[in-house]
Amino acid sequence: MGTNSKFRVRVELIAWATTFVGGDGSDRVVFEEEAAPGDTVRTVLKRLSARHRPLDQALWDRGSEELGEHIEVAVNDALLGIHHTLGSPVREGDQILLMGQYMGG
């Protein structure tokens, strides 16, 4: 693969988080997002949320480029902040998982 080649990043929304992309709150919805070298976790999520207004509203802190309170994000099965940040570049085969907020109870 050349350095300018496009590749795919898997973005998966599970259970309640599927309601933000038209799901019924169960199972999972998977998107194979096209990405290019230099794209970051933020770029991929921004591109996806631009196509789904409820996700856009839930995912981002209003008026900023940072995450809001409502959705938890993991990259390659590790929560954001452990191995990746929003600014980390994505690579072919990366998997981003979105899940509902932790509520307690």
Added chain:
Amino acid sequence: MNDNPYGYAGRILRVDLSSGAVWSEPFDAEDRRKWVGGAGLGAKILWEEVPAEVGWDHPDNRLVMATGPLAGLPVWGTGGLTVVTRGAMTNGATNTQANGFFGANLKCCGYDAIVVQGQSREWVYLHVRDDRAVLLDASGLLGKDTWETQQALEAATGLSGHNLSVYSIGPAGEMLVRFAAIQGDYGHVASKNGCGAVMGAKRLKAVAIERGKRGVAAAHPRALYAAADEIAHSLKTDPSTKSLYQYGTLPGVRNLQGMGALPIRNYTTNLWPKEVDEKAWEARTLREGFDHRGHQCSACGMHHCHMQVIASGPHKGELVDEPEYEGWAGAGWAIGLTDPQQVSWLNTRIDRACVDVNEWGWLCGWVMECQQKGYITERDLGFRLEWGDAEGANRLLQMVSRREGLGDLLAEGVKRASEKLGGPAAECAIYAMNGNSPRGHDHRSRWEELIDTCTGSGGTIDNGPPVFPTEFGLPARISPQDPEAVPRSVGVMRGRRHFEDSLGACVFTTRVPLEILCRSIAAATGWDLRKEEAMQMGRRTAALMRAFNLRCGIGPEHEQPSRRYGSTPADGPVAGKSILPHWDKMLGIWYETVGYDRKSGRPLPETLRALGLEEVIEPLWGAGARA
């Protein structure tokens, strides 16, 4: 100050079980504004009336069952009850909540709180009907579980549903099990810090409150309705609380599993078992997997806490209460039980015997792991208990709640039991060194709750997850393993939960921007209340509970997790990430943020002064510090 008790009944019911005396006192305007109700009022009473030498089982301990200014008004989830006492697990302050109808019924009888002191010679229950509050013989209720007790009192009064709220202890409370709880209205549990054992020590089996005939007046009824609508709208439409509105805390299992925060088999793994169908644990499936119906609390429109019927297995047809997330965790995942039908059944057995489901999960999971590893033998326990054995877990529950055999030691809770057993068994137990029971999560992936549990002064976490942190200048989201941002966030948010716990409202229906909540309280009481004052009210209560605990000998030397609680996850989303290398630094940031002294644990004099707690400075810091 205006003494018109808008939002309040304006009276506190006092009960002395030693003498049998029952009387009422005013809850005056100054105290209402300073302490609000619930947790705040309870903290004040503990501080003023329970000296250091009065332990949790001493007759002079106080059991405060309080509500607040929203209870009985048409705001969602406002049947709330807060229990404050010196509890059996920590021998320090307890702050624990339940809902149902208690708060609304009590207010309509003309009281904002019940304060119980003394110890009865014989078992009694308290019956409140409007102005008439009497202690009645409870000998016929002894040995009954909490649901049986409620049914017996329904039969005795001819009342049920919202017309009669009954909070009682089960066999566990009668036997002074240290993590015994107080359960009411079929499935609502004030569960923390052994408040049920305190009630048992007083020989008070139940409190039954008929729906009173008095109304609760709001200062500005139209504004109250508008604020109540705003709260309901926020809960129904906010991206996160919409799931609470539809399914209560049921989505928690799948969400927390994805974060590595589902406590699986006593923290031995964070991986979802391959043989377990993920779909079976989604909110909708959990609810629709049972014949179910709504079971709303007073004035509430949330679809939370349904009643359900076991659909299959040996207990098919039994009526149970739908577990909260923590029921699915403590009666299920923590002990390796992954059949929702069996978890739901066991969860109700726990409510009926009446122990804290969180502590139960840590205790039962610990016994199961110890059996697997040979630290507790079949002979020690009297039978073999494997991971996921629902019937065995219930057998253990009955042993513990009646203190039979090894159950007598286990009834002391997992901290004391594991310390007594010692050796490698002690390494497997999940608890905080201050005696607080961790909530039903794997906090190794939620450092904010781990530090909150270890510094908390009420028997468990003080804060819970942050609610609308941007209102307080915090970022909307921080990394849950950021050793600087986490303690700062926990410190800044400290007080919000204490304030909510003082309102007579449910913690899930107060999960709205604090500004909206303040509008409802302002409309109810006539106060000019802003979120800054609300936070100050909550922080005042938090500081006073800490001061009380320090007086009880619970200081910063106890602020750390047990070895297993603070261990490094071996797998899952936070594998290999340990909090311990950051612990001292995190505590330092937390102390600095909340304005307490790092070395002694005491709230600093300037902090106490800013919170309007000048009267606490001298007892904590000595003469001369007050100036």
